[in-house]
Amino acid sequence: MTSPPVRPPEKPAGAPESAPMSVSASIPASRLQRALASDFVYDFTRAPIAIIAGLVVLFLFLVAILAPLVAPTNPFDPASLNLMNGFTPPMQANMFTGESFVMGTDDQGRDLLSAIIYGLRVSLFVGVMSVLLAMGLGVSLGLIAGYVGGWLDNLIMRIADIQLTFPSILIAMLIFGVLRGIIPPDLRDEMAIFVLITAIGLSEWVPFARTVRATTLVEKEKEYVQAARLIGLGRHQIMWRHILPNVLGPVLVIATITLALAIIAEATLSFLGVGAPATEPSLGTLIRIGQDFLFSGEWWILTFPAITLLALALSVNLLGDWLKDTLNPRLK
Amino acid sequence: MTAPLLEVSDLSVEFPQRRQRLQALDRISFTLEAGEVLGFVGESGAGKSLTGAAIMGLLEPPGRITGGRITLQGQRIDGQAESVRGRRIGMIFQDPLTSLNPLRTVGDQLVETIQLHLGMDAGAAAQRAGELLDEVGIDRGRIGAYPHEFSGGMRQRIVIALALAPEPELIIADEPTTALDVSIQAQVLALLRRLCKERGAAVILITHDMGVIAETTDRVAVLYAGRLVETGRTAEVIAAPRHPYTKGLMAATPNLDLVSVDTVLPQIPGSMPSLAALPLGCRFHPRCGDVMPVCRRTAAPFIDGVACHLYGAQTQEAG
Amino acid sequence: MPGGVMMDNAYLQVSGVSRHFDISDPFLARLLTGGARRQLTAVDNVSFSIARGQTYALVGESGSGKSTIARMIVGLERPDSGTIRFDGRTAFDERQGQVQDNSLRQKLQMVFQSPYSSLNPRWRVGDILMEPIRAFDLIADPEARRRRVHELLDQVGLSTQDAQRYPHEFSGGQRQRISIARALASNPQFIVCDEPTSALDVSVQAQVLNLLKQLQRDLQLTYLFISHDMAVVRVMAHRIGVLKNGRLVEENAAGPLIESPQDPYTRMLMESTPRFAGGAASG
Numbered sequence: 001m002t003s004p005p006v007r008p009p010e011k012p013a014g015a016p017e018s019a020p021m022s023v024s025a026s027i028p029a030s031r032l033q034r035a036l037a038s039d040f041v042y043d044f045t046r047a048p049i050a051i052i053a054g055l056v057v058l059f060l061f062l063v064a065i066l067a068p069l070v071a072p073t074n075p076f077d078p079a080s081l082n083l084m085n086g087f088t089p090p091m092q093a094n095m096f097t098g099e100s101f102v103m104g105t106d107d108q109g110r111d112l113l114s115a116i117i118y119g120l121r122v123s124l125f126v127g128v129m130s131v132l133l134a135m136g137l138g139v140s141l142g143l144i145a146g147y148v149g150g151w152l153d154n155l156i157m158r159i160a161d162i163q164l165t166f167p168s169i170l171i172a173m174l175i176f177g178v179l180r181g182i183i184p185p186d187l188r189d190e191m192a193i194f195v196l197i198t199a200i201g202l203s204e205w206v207p208f209a210r211t212v213r214a215t216t217l218v219e220k221e222k223e224y225v226q227a228a229r230l231i232g233l234g235r236h237q238i239m240w241r242h243i244l245p246n247v248l249g250p251v252l253v254i255a256t257i258t259l260a261l262a263i264i265a266e267a268t269l270s271f272l273g274v275g276a277p278a279t280e281p282s283l284g285t286l287i288r289i290g291q292d293f294l295f296s297g298e299w300w301i302l303t304f305p306a307i308t309l310l311a312l313a314l315s316v317n318l319l320g321d322w323l324k325d326t327l328n329p330r331l332k
Numbered sequence: 333m334t335a336p337l338l339e340v341s342d343l344s345v346e347f348p349q350r351r352q353r354l355q356a357l358d359r360i361s362f363t364l365e366a367g368e369v370l371g372f373v374g375e376s377g378a379g380k381s382l383t384g385a386a387i388m389g390l391l392e393p394p395g396r397i398t399g400g401r402i403t404l405q406g407q408r409i410d411g412q413a414e415s416v417r418g419r420r421i422g423m424i425f426q427d428p429l430t431s432l433n434p435l436r437t438v439g440d441q442l443v444e445t446i447q448l449h450l451g452m453d454a455g456a457a458a459q460r461a462g463e464l465l466d467e468v469g470i471d472r473g474r475i476g477a478y479p480h481e482f483s484g485g486m487r488q489r490i491v492i493a494l495a496l497a498p499e500p501e502l503i504i505a506d507e508p509t510t511a512l513d514v515s516i517q518a519q520v521l522a523l524l525r526r527l528c529k530e531r532g533a534a535v536i537l538i539t540h541d542m543g544v545i546a547e548t549t550d551r552v553a554v555l556y557a558g559r560l561v562e563t564g565r566t567a568e569v570i571a572a573p574r575h576p577y578t579k580g581l582m583a584a585t586p587n588l589d590l591v592s593v594d595t596v597l598p599q600i601p602g603s604m605p606s607l608a609a610l611p612l613g614c615r616f617h618p619r620c621g622d623v624m625p626v627c628r629r630t631a632a633p634f635i636d637g638v639a640c641h642l643y644g645a646q647t648q649e650a651g
Numbered sequence: 652m653p654g655g656v657m658m659d660n661a662y663l664q665v666s667g668v669s670r671h672f673d674i675s676d677p678f679l680a681r682l683l684t685g686g687a688r689r690q691l692t693a694v695d696n697v698s699f700s701i702a703r704g705q706t707y708a709l710v711g712e713s714g715s716g717k718s719t720i721a722r723m724i725v726g727l728e729r730p731d732s733g734t735i736r737f738d739g740r741t742a743f744d745e746r747q748g749q750v751q752d753n754s755l756r757q758k759l760q761m762v763f764q765s766p767y768s769s770l771n772p773r774w775r776v777g778d779i780l781m782e783p784i785r786a787f788d789l790i791a792d793p794e795a796r797r798r799r800v801h802e803l804l805d806q807v808g809l810s811t812q813d814a815q816r817y818p819h820e821f822s823g824g825q826r827q828r829i830s831i832a833r834a835l836a837s838n839p840q841f842i843v844c845d846e847p848t849s850a851l852d853v854s855v856q857a858q859v860l861n862l863l864k865q866l867q868r869d870l871q872l873t874y875l876f877i878s879h880d881m882a883v884v885r886v887m888a889h890r891i892g893v894l895k896n897g898r899l900v901e902e903n904a905a906g907p908l909i910e911s912p913q914d915p916y917t918r919m920l921m922e923s924t925p926r927f928a929g930g931a932a933s934g
Contacts, residue, residue, distance in 0.1 A: 223769035231786040245773035375852035513712040543925025584857035586882040599857035
């Protein structure tokens with residue numbers, strides 16, 4: 001037996017029979033009040049993992065956004081670099097200049113803490129933008145495939161199936177290679193970030209499309225859609241204004257998990273040398289740079305960016321997982 | 333006078349939710365004699381299905397029994413329903429499609445139940461399964477068919493056969509015909525009633541349909557917002573309902589013989605309160621046309637088959 | 652085979668409407684088994700008419716075709732043959748196909764069976780009611796539109812504050828009222844009520860049925876009322892048509908049909924309807 005549905009309280013009017021009943025005369029709650037009082041927030045405040053993961057993610061996002069204010073130096077301003085600072089171990093004074101750095105410096109004298117902060121910025125920017133691209137593309141295609149059906153649905157889903165047979169990293173590299181070939185060489189470094197975003201975004205749209213399509217198939221049979229058709233609304237109006245708000249539920253979970261994947265994908269591509277360039281390095285690029293020096297004793301150049309990346313990806317993953325578990329029964 | 337087959341005293345069921353504990357059933361008490369058909373009637377959310385589930389030990393956690401006792405033939409079964417479920421108490425649910433395992437033949441499911449509860453060997457069990465199908469009006473040649481090959485009404489008959497196979501003392505039927513067409517409904521209910529009477533099995537028939545109550549049950553219990561408001565012999569309660577809710581429910585049900593297009597159906601204003609926002613005192617008082625000041629403060633005790641302050645005074649004067 | 656009684660001054664006229672569904676096995680399966688195409692006739696040559704201001708009920712069990720007819724009349728589905736005319740204007744005929752222009756659409760509305768899936772759960776009630784007004788461009792001024800929404804809520808017995816709420820904050824009966832208000836928003840003349848109270852409790856059903864009848868009187872509405880419940884139909888309808896497997900087997904004014912049913916199927920439906928000695932007296 002399921003628990004009974006909870007309904008709002010009601011107050012009776014005066015006379016019987018003709019007297020209609022309405023929901024209580026209190027003022028309806030604002031969106032914010034409603035959100036804060038919701039079960040979701042309640043569950044969140046009682047899940048230690050979610051809270052910790054959430055705080056870490058929030059912290060890293062803030063650091064990345066406020067990079068110019070937070071970082072001790074700007075590691076990409078050549079004028080501020082002093083080559084003599086190179087290879088300074090963490091928390092130790094440099095033997096030539098006497099400066100000390102919390103996380104040490106890399107081979108060119110860049111403060112590693114600042115490099116990590118700016119690198120985080122790139123990683124997150126690429127991660128978030130590619131998820132937005134994947135989400136926009138996937139949700140649209142899923143909605144269209146589900147609502148319109150027919151050959152269009154078949155076409156979209158077969159493309160999705162084909163794409164899924166390849167690992168997304170390979171797809172990203174393929175798209176990256178093709179776009180790089182198209183772009184003139186002098187623009188390559190500038191455009192690298194956007195090419196990266198496009199490549200990763202295009203490789204991750206399928207889960208969005210599939211889930212949205214499934215939910216669309218269910219929603220389009222519901223009577224509120226028929227009511228909309230009855231007043232003459234066209235396909236597009238129905239899809240975007242009526243069905244879309246109802247299929248977005250699982251999208252948040254998928255987006256969070258895809259963010260973790262995108263961050264790792266970007267790091268992988270950068271590590272392989274085909275991602276963010278050294279002039280605008282992401283955490284993955286820094287790891288690649290650091291790898292060269294790991295076995296000659298300058299362990300910090302690899303370790304700190306790696307730990308940061310680990311913390312970021314793990315927190316996002318844990319948050320996404322928790323979201324998936326919490327929201328799941330309600331999606332049914 | 334023989335002891336009742338089933339005795340439920342002060343049964344209370346709670347559902348702890350995140351921020352509050354919802355009291356879904358509040359001190360329900362009733363008895364059931366062997367061979368009797370008792371109807372549980374109420375609207376959605378009243379708690380009639382929960383009562384059936386509680387008796388069977390099928391409350392879905394976090395719901396749990398928080399008070400009272402349930403005894404079957406003098407033996408307490410609340411908290412240990414597994415021993416009696418299926419064998420001594422059979423259950424029939426609303427949806428015949430999900431009550432039967434779609435991957436196994438009808439015969440297999442019958443034989444499995446028979447062997448489990450009656451300990452017969454395969455041959456005797458198969459023979460008995462065939463007999464059961466005969467009794468519910470299904471061609472026994474179809475014993476090897478799968479559930480999806482039958483219509484809704486026939487599936488429900490198979491479910492009845494399945495429930496009766498272990499020779500239970502009590503059958504709890506939760507809205508057994510709600511999903512069926514009207515013409516099939518009457519047949520299935522008549523079948524259920526006849527077979528149970530023949531075997532001396534008691535039936536608790538849970539429904540929201542007063543017409544079904546009138547035609548199938550011996551006694552009726554009316555539930556509202558988790559409380560029992562009236563019980564009695566069906567004919568008497570229908571002819572002369574006492575509780576204002578029962579009266580309202582009867583009046584609001586359109587009776588084919590009495591209404592016409594000019595009828596304005598008497599309606600009960602408002603709707604049943606949610607468990608999260610129960611009124612103080614009598615749970616029905618906000619909707620009651622005969623409400624008195626005492627109703628707003630305290631709920632009436634259940635005396636002599638009705639829980640209403642209108643009758644409290646009378647019984648006090650008489651007793 | 653009895654057809655419906657055709658009237659000259661009928662508001663709605665349905666003549667010889669049929670609808671078939673292809674239920675053949677998939678092509679490859681048929682190729683292998685040599686099977687033929689199969690068709691299910693959901694609606695078979697149905698004709699009836701409804702006079703203005705009256706309620707016509709279509710009764711039948713599941714599979715009788717009553718919902719399909721309802722959907723064809725409002726234009727959600729296309730008949731395979733026959734004609735449908737509203738107030739003399741053709742909405743569908745075999746040659747022209749569906750003639751569903753805006754002015755006709757505005758006059759036809761529908762109240763659906765499920766209170767839970769007939770309102771978009773992500774829209775506020777006020778927006779749900781505003782949508783038909785916008786779609787048909789009935790009122791230009793936003794302030795006047797808001798007033799109209801409040802007026803609609805009032806007509807069905809809800810409060811103006813309810814415009815700010817979401818459907819899940821209401822009970823089943825209240826949601827049906829919102830559906831009725833939405834149907835009224837476009838100032839229709841004809842409303843198809845597809846089992847509007849089947850999912851509601853009895854005491855709430857009485858409220859909704861009374862509301863529908865009152866609105867019919869106040870606004871001179873014409874109803875097509877679909878149901879499987881004879882007793883509900885008796886309360887609502889002036890005329891009743893009985894459907895079995897897509898065919899109209901009997902049709903008559905409500906009183907005579909119920910008191911002396913001619914067709915054996917009608918008689919069977921009548922007998923299967925559970926009754927009891929109590930219940931509403933007229934008046």
